[in-house]
Amino acid sequence: MPFIPHTPEDVSSMLGAIGAASIEDLFDEIPPALKTGKLKDVPDGLPEMAVTRLMQERALADGFWSNFIGAGVYEHHIPAAIWQITTRGEFYSAYTPYQAEASQGTLQLIYEYQTMMTRLTGLDVSNASLYDGASALAEAVLMAVRAHKSSRRVLVPKTVHPIYRKVVLTTVKNQGIELVELDYDSATGQTILPADPGTFAGLVIPQPNFFGVLEDVHAMTDWAHAQGALAIALVNPTTLAVLEAPGKWGGKGADIAVGEGQPLGAPMSSGGPYFGFMCCRQEFVRQMPGRIVGRTVDLDGKPGFSLTLQAREQHIRRSKATSNICTNQGLVVTAATQYMALLGPQGLAKVASNSHANTVALADKLAAIPGVAKAFSSPYFHEVVLTLNDNILKGTSAKDVLRALQAQNILGGLDVSAWYPELGQAILVCVTETKTAADLDLYAQDKEFYELADAHIALCNTHMGKVKPAKVSAAMLFAASRFNAFVIYASSENKAQFLLEKESAIAYFMQEYEKYLRENVDEHLSRYEDPAG
Template identity: 85%
Template sequence: MPFIPHTEEDVSAMLGAIGAKSIDALFDEIPPALLSGTLDDVPEGLSEMAVARLMQARASADGFWSNFIGAGVYEHHIPAAIWQITTRGEFYSAYTPYQAEASQGTLQLIYEYQTMMTRLTGLDVSNASLYDGASALAEAMLMAVRSHKTSRRVLVPKTVHPIYRRAALTTVKNQGIELVELDYDPVSGRTVLPADPGTFAGLVIPQPNFFGVLEDVHALTDWAHEQGALAIALVNPTTLAVLEAPGKWGATGADIAVGEGQPLGAPMASGGPYFGFMCCRQAFVRQMPGRVVGRTVDLDGRPGFALTLQAREQHIRRSKATSNICTNQGLIVTAATQYLSLLGPQGLARVAAASHANTVALAGRLAAIPGVSRAFESPFFHEAVLKLKDNAHDVLRALRAQGILGGLDISAWYPELGQAILVCATETKTDADLDHYVQQMERILSKRREAPPCAYKS
């Protein structure tokens, strides 16, 4: 029996102690009509060896790709030490640290993580993490609305990831919260402020934005504050090594910073698990959702760590909690804390700069190919939008035939851009990788120009 240690002798002795005839008799409080038959739709069990063979075959079928997609999830090098330590049983198979004395490892690690995140974002406090970047954004919107006396509106630029906007809407709409879209300038790709926004509780400020473009975060932050609203920074943690910290945006700084933690040591892994981070000013700490670790002392006065501010949380406050969130993404935070330690300020800055340099080089070389142009003129970080004269979907498919994932087709999300792809080249890409991509793009576009496919759709 997989993972069940009982011998026949154990079972009969245990039933004897209980005073039951059989294991089935232990289910005698369940109305017999409810008992299921066999689970015909579930296959019979396999040995570890057989499952390993199946999984290896499936993994091999999926293979490896030369990836130039970013769009919120970034391929960065992950130091070997990180996941070897993260998957130690003492981290991997521990529960939420409710018994603080038996969980000092996890608790101290989270305290160190919170410290690192406050230093990256320039804000006062951090929570222990949320599910992912999109759900962290939704929670930040809820915080802004709770902190505002009257308004239930949040302004969200179209330069925020379209899927983040949708996921946030799923989370907030049942509380009567309205998300108002802000347009972007077609030349610069930066958010345009509306002349008459009405009253609103928060403004989301992405940096870099979904297009990779750097927003004028100082002006946006000050404008939100002038309107009596909170400034919610949506940031990429890698870029914070070199870009201004949200806590220093504008005259007084952003109020909340959230984002996707995946770039800090989490593999892309088809979408997770990652983690969302959230930092804020001290004034909003009691509005912050999720677990928080504090440093305190024990009976002998020695320093130690414990979950704190639990009076905000669902297991105490029930229907009046700041959120229903219970677990966070502790194991991925375990990896991220080691990532930030291993990279340090120099390493993280170098990853950011190398990713920027590779993307600048790639976008420049691709935009020099006839039929490819940059969509926006303004500075970008480690992603860029390229407009194609050809069909983006078909071009990406042709690149795929050469083992290249050439970017994300964003034409359907932004029809005003025509055929457009979002490309990203992190520090993991070599000159040879860039050469290969550029050469294949040139070859594919020129071939398609000379002999357009019959099913060509403009």
């Protein structure tokens, strides 16, 4: 809530002017049973300095993680200038630019964004953005059905992100549209095209697919067109700096290109906000949902920008509307435009190539570990599926591996075993340009950590026959606290810093101990044959 500088005298004067005894009288039409009264569990307010201190402690408790999870949301470096510019008042508080005469700056930025996206995708037209990648794919499916006219079937590979497939199904299932799932080759991870697909309106072509594998997009695009269907490209925009643009796939190019725009300057931010992008060939522009910004001239011949082709029921007849999308993700698109402009073609290509090189390097390191293998033989971009050989690793699950890495503050990837049980125990690992050679080594070499832990445990075991276990445990706890207290002291440059960081450091070590204790207790609990103990 904003700070409103009204003194008690101001409030009394305003209440007197309207004939009310108190502010509560303004809400007397609300039945008392619906009022919450005082919020007993909400603490009293704190001074700014105390709040800052509290937030620092909470941030430290979050820990510092080395992230190797991708699966649709990617950790890329975002230059500080991007959000410094994006959060300027002119952009940050701008409303939907209905009035062109008052919104030329916002309109020009969106126009520049559209231009950049058409150059990335190699297609003719871009809209002003959509909500996110999943809803953009759903809109592309609807668009393909509208454009095709005679079929309401769309082919969706199993290699499309499982959450995207769920979103598309939720969007179209009550509209008489059938989604036909295409399987993948277990050796290559690439989509298998059916010999007799029947009539269908569109084929979704993920590049790269959910496994990180590069599909044979030229063959898939030509195959879709040979069947009289539209080719829908589902792409990661970072890849377009180094891979063939969808507009150049096959003989004619893809018809529609969609995807998640988060890699272009948007932080992961616990899941959003992000933005979806959509581009298409000129012949399908009137089937495109959302908004498009166009460039024109005014009565004096001066260039300007305005909204055009707003195919929403707010502007045209409901029966003719292509979508009920009421906005675009303007602020995040602003960041993406700044990101693309600042990095330029060479910078984007460097991000993509470094991400790919890091992924190859880590995949090779991990595949050298006995029992770990790459799931597929095909080329990949910056994600790779690794499988665990049960015959060698003796019951070690993907969750076990990820839990062990998490104990070292490494988010090792995404367990995809539940989504793709046919792969067995499998982990989807992602590496971007943010990772160093030391990060890759730390991920692949965790042996030293467990050797140290085992050495301490072995020392305790030598005393178990001589001293009661409770005393051994207490001594171990005391020794750990003594050593960690020294770590806190040694990391402080002076007494002032020591006092400033003391409580947050203690909170961190207590949280880490609780985490390890719970994990090990749960492990012992799982050994009971009877779940009830």
